[in-house]
Structure formats: structure tokens, C-alpha cells
Amino acid sequence: MPERTEAIIRPDVACRLVMNHATVRETMDMAAFVDACARRDLAGVSIWGEEIDRIGEDRAHRILKDSGLAVLGYNRAGPVIGAAGAQAASRLDAARREIERAARFGADHVMLFTGGLPAGDKDLGAHRARLGEMLAGLLDHARACGVGLALEPLHPMLCGDRTILTSLGDANDLCDRLGPGVGVVVDVYHVWWDARLEHEIARAGAAGRILGFHVNDWLVPTRDILRDRGMMGDGIIDLAGIWRQVRMAGFGGPVEVEIFSDAWAGREPDEVLDTAIERCRSIFAV
Ligand code: ZN
Numbered sequence: 001m002p003e004r005t006e007a008i009i010r011p012d013v014a015c016r017l018v019m020n021h022a023t024v025r026e027t028m029d030m031a032a033f034v035d036a037c038a039r040r041d042l043a044g045v046s047i048w049g050e051e052i053d054r055i056g057e058d059r060a061h062r063i064l065k066d067s068g069l070a071v072l073g074y075n076r077a078g079p080v081i082g083a084a085g086a087q088a089a090s091r092l093d094a095a096r097r098e099i100e101r102a103a104r105f106g107a108d109h110v111m112l113f114t115g116g117l118p119a120g121d122k123d124l125g126a127h128r129a130r131l132g133e134m135l136a137g138l139l140d141h142a143r144a145c146g147v148g149l150a151l152e153p154l155h156p157m158l159c160g161d162r163t164i165l166t167s168l169g170d171a172n173d174l175c176d177r178l179g180p181g182v183g184v185v186v187d188v189y190h191v192w193w194d195a196r197l198e199h200e201i202a203r204a205g206a207a208g209r210i211l212g213f214h215v216n217d218w219l220v221p222t223r224d225i226l227r228d229r230g231m232m233g234d235g236i237i238d239l240a241g242i243w244r245q246v247r248m249a250g251f252g253g254p255v256e257v258e259i260f261s262d263a264w265a266g267r268e269p270d271e272v273l274d275t276a277i278e279r280c281r282s283i284f285a286v
Helices: 002-008 032-041 049-055 057-067 083-102 124-145 168-176 197-206 241-248 269-284
Strands: 017-020 045-046 069-079 108-112 148-151 182-187 208-217 253-258
Touching: 017 069, 017 269, 032 045, 032 049, 032 057, 032 269, 045 049, 045 057, 049 057, 049 069, 049 083, 049 182, 057 083, 069 208, 083 108, 083 124, 108 124, 108 182, 124 148, 124 168, 124 182, 148 168, 148 208, 168 182, 168 197, 182 197, 197 208, 197 241, 208 241, 241 269, 253 269
Parallel strands: 017 045, 017 253, 045 069, 069 108, 108 148, 148 182, 182 208, 208 253
Antiparallel strands: none
């Protein structure tokens, strides 16, 4: 899988940097975003289904094709848990459709978003135990569509409402059970605190399952767990150190900038992109 992640980046593109649209989605629609990334000679983009809907799928296809940019991540399939009965079945159907759309856009991988605990339900253990079974069907579909399924463990503070997958170790365990076609995305914001991080990165790398490396930073204090991520270098994460571990584990793919931040969403998008690129060049040498 790392080979596949590497191969989608055009050989003539020296830059090993991918921009996630979430970083500037409040100030740039998908057309403007793709254009801005192409002008900066980035290796690729990660895209969002809602943003495709805003400009229309045909136009989104056309602008991506004209730009020559690779699509690394597609956001997203899910949530898949947190509902019962007919609603649960319709969530799985919706996730299947998102997997199909990720494949139509030639994405390397589709981000799987588990969802948090259902309202009033406290049985976290039961939901975690069932997650593998639930993902197995979606993984079969992703395999058939030819797109990787990416599990991104989120910070444990998001366990209540966003995800029940909260450590890289748990994501690795799930991948071990599920088999080929599923991998992990290492997002520094979500995993930097983990004492077992280096071990779990090495484990994911040895299995050839690191699909992506998302960067941003952890600010002190963090005022909002969802919308207060920092620009790389403004926080306390050892970004260069984690990048070294990911590279040592055999990951040959690009660095992907993904910053959800109300502070940065209020700035000029060109300034945000240029700052992010400059920081990545100095921290990751991409
Ligand atoms: Zn991420």
C-alpha cells in the first residue's frame, strides 16, 4: 500500500505535499482550491464530498483532470455507527455510495468515519467489538471498487460524539483482523500524545498499511477540540520527529496539510496556503 500511495504522485512533481480542502474550505470553493494548489505545483489534493456537491460532480471531475493533480484522500464514508435498525442500514448504504464516488475520482483512499456513541448508549465496549464486523462489508465493497479504506484514529476527547476509534493501536488491531485493502492515516493532532506511538507507527509500516500522514499542530491551550488546530510549528507536537518515524516505517507518500481552525478560516486563503507550504518545507523538507 505505501507503494500505491507513492505511485499516484506524478513523477515530474518534485513537491511531496498534498493539501486537504478542509484547510481553506470556508474561503475557497473546490474550483478555486484546485486551481490554487495547481498554481503552487503541489503533488495532490484531498477532497470532500460536500464540496463536490456544491460545484457539481461533472465540473469537479473536469477541474481535477485539467489540473493534473492527484487525489489522495476522499472524505468521507460514514458515520456508520450511532444508529439502529433501518437508519443503520441506510448509513451503510450511504457509506457504500461514498466509496463508489471516491473510486470515480480516482482517490487513493477513502476516509472511514466511524461516528461516536448513539445518544443514550453507554456501551462503548460493545460498539468497539462490533466495529470490525461492520467494516468488513464496507471493505469488501472498497476492494471491489479499487480504493483503499483508511482508518484514522481520532483524539480520545472525540470519542463521545465523533468516533469510537481512538488510538493507532486499536486501528492496527482492526486492520490485522480485516486483512488487505484497509490501512491507517496517521494524523499528528490525534496521536501525538500516545506513549506507544513510535511502536504503532512501526507496526503499521511493517504491515505496509500507512496510507496517509496528516499534519497540523496542537496549540496550548486548545480552545476547541474540533476547530482550533494549529499551523505546523505553532504548537507543541514534535512534527519532524513523528515524520522521521513514519518515513523509517517505510511510508513513501506525501505530507498532507489538514487544519480545521476558525482562526485560520478567518484569514486570506492564499496566505493560509503559502504559510502552510513554507512551514512544511522547513519542517518536513518536502
Ligand atoms: Zn486527519
